[in-house]
Amino acid sequence: MRRLINQQPGRAGALMLSALPFILVVAAYLYYSNARLAENPGDKLLPAPATIAATIHRFALEEDERSGEYLLWNDTRASLERLLTALAISALIGVTLGVAIGVLPYLRHALGPFVAAVSLIPPLAVLPILFIVVGLGEGAKITLIIIGVAPVIVRDLAMRTGELPGEQMIKAQTLGASTWHLVLRVVLPQMWPRLIDALRLTLGSAWLFLIAAEAIASTEGLGYRIFLVRRYLAMDVILPYVAWITVLAFSTDWLLRLLRAKAFAWAKAST
Amino acid sequence: MTQVTVKRLWKEFGAQVVLENINLHIGDHEFVTIVGASGCGKTTFLRMLLGVETPSRGEFLIDGSPLPSEPGPDRGIVFQRYSLFPHLTVIDNLLLGLELRGSPMLGRLFGRRRRRAMDRADQLLDAVGLQGAADKYPKALSGGMQQRLSIAQSVICEPKILLLDEPFGALDPGITSDMHTLILKLWNMNKMTVFMVTHDLQESFALGTRLVVFDKVRVDPQAPDAFGATITFNIPLKGRRTQNN
Numbered sequence: 047m048r049r050l051i052n053q054q055p056g057r058a059g060a061l062m063l064s065a066l067p068f069i070l071v072v073a074a075y076l077y078y079s080n081a082r083l084a085e086n087p088g089d090k091l092l093p094a095p096a097t098i099a100a101t102i103h104r105f106a107l108e109e110d111e112r113s114g115e116y117l118l119w120n121d122t123r124a125s126l127e128r129l130l131t132a133l134a135i136s137a138l139i140g141v142t143l144g145v146a147i148g149v150l151p152y153l154r155h156a157l158g159p160f161v162a163a164v165s166l167i168p169p170l171a172v173l174p175i176l177f178i179v180v181g182l183g184e185g186a187k188i189t190l191i192i193i194g195v196a197p198v199i200v201r202d203l204a205m206r207t208g209e210l211p212g213e214q215m216i217k218a219q220t221l222g223a224s225t226w227h228l229v230l231r232v233v234l235p236q237m238w239p240r241l242i243d244a245l246r247l248t249l250g251s252a253w254l255f256l257i258a259a260e261a262i263a264s265t266e267g268l269g270y271r272i273f274l275v276r277r278y279l280a281m282d283v284i285l286p287y288v289a290w291i292t293v294l295a296f297s298t299d300w301l302l303r304l305l306r307a308k309a310f311a312w313a314k315a316s317t
Numbered sequence: 318m319t320q321v322t323v324k325r326l327w328k329e330f331g332a333q334v335v336l337e338n339i340n341l342h343i344g345d346h347e348f349v350t351i352v353g354a355s356g357c358g359k360t361t362f363l364r365m366l367l368g369v370e371t372p373s374r375g376e377f378l379i380d381g382s383p384l385p386s387e388p389g390p391d392r393g394i395v396f397q398r399y400s401l402f403p404h405l406t407v408i409d410n411l412l413l414g415l416e417l418r419g420s421p422m423l424g425r426l427f428g429r430r431r432r433r434a435m436d437r438a439d440q441l442l443d444a445v446g447l448q449g450a451a452d453k454y455p456k457a458l459s460g461g462m463q464q465r466l467s468i469a470q471s472v473i474c475e476p477k478i479l480l481l482d483e484p485f486g487a488l489d490p491g492i493t494s495d496m497h498t499l500i501l502k503l504w505n506m507n508k509m510t511v512f513m514v515t516h517d518l519q520e521s522f523a524l525g526t527r528l529v530v531f532d533k534v535r536v537d538p539q540a541p542d543a544f545g546a547t548i549t550f551n552i553p554l555k556g557r558r559t560q561n562n
Contacts (some may be wrong), residue, residue: 219388221414
């Protein structure tokens, strides 16, 4: 008998093992949903698959009676717009500040501790300030995500820049590189894949801040919808929405990973 | 013509004396090999020549003027490792020096100027035996190929001085003799002055026109850091240059 750490499942076995937890969760859901509905047909906690399917149909494929919009797509568009805008701005801030702090000692001393402090402010605690200062519009929600995400990216990229071997920096200088050259031809190209890693890691908290902001002050968006229908115990809406958010988050992550592998073949992916 | 003069040079890190009273004069187109026990300041000496460490006392002169206090294109360097750019292909690594010096804004060359730079890079690639690997990334190269590329990368900028910090220390013994032939060829082609730190005495005799030995002459067992190393031997080696021309 080989040791457990040396035992590998085959191809089919691996696939089945990966699917198993999903199947178990679905099966458990079906079982309990069935049991509860048998006892009380009006139960709202674990709606039947048919109910959920009907709700999805209503939200995704039928116009809303009041607004005349397809609610699911409208919410998705609103949320993704906020999320992607915030991520793009955070990436821009992250690269510019992170690389600058990593490369320039003067800037590192001037801004390093400040960024470290700012990144420790709990973003949700700042949300009321944002609502007061920026108002309840899109600005506040996007700013919240940026406050939560950008400092993390700045710190990460500053650290990654600092980790580049000193030999590389010296070599580039002996090849006639100015500071600007170093940034442009040596540091930035090596930071792009790092930026993608940082974005992937902050994706989870970005969604968290997005949904929190939408829950508090919004009129559309995925987070807004779940918190709206919570009042009616509409699990048939909440469950598919949560699943949909998960799918969106997962595909964003997957796309970023794909981009990293395709565009930066020289950098072996760490995860 | 490149003359390197070192006058009464001291280097201290806090209370630790690393080098004391170094005096040296190196003429044009010499191949200086530097040997000594580990920790005796060979690499510190090289790093001062490079401009990343500053002498505590004394001075470095190149052709009579003080050494700049930062690395520059007049002094090339090949480290033992990590001196290639992992995000650039072999040919782009080689082109980098020409591109940086030819384009202050973008650090890239285009059109006719790029083609001319490319011709030179191709020539040098042939000279160091990497013609087949032009489009590979450094991590796909063997250790010996990486060092050949790193040397070529410095040589393409035609530095007056080339510094080598144990460049072949991490390579298989079988490859080093090829590397020796290569470095002597490039040294003769480009008429530069070479400083090479090595721990291999045989190598230092085989390559150098001048052998410099760093060692501590005074040792205080109670305070091992109180005295630094100095040059104990400075031996001209005859014949290498004519033999290789």
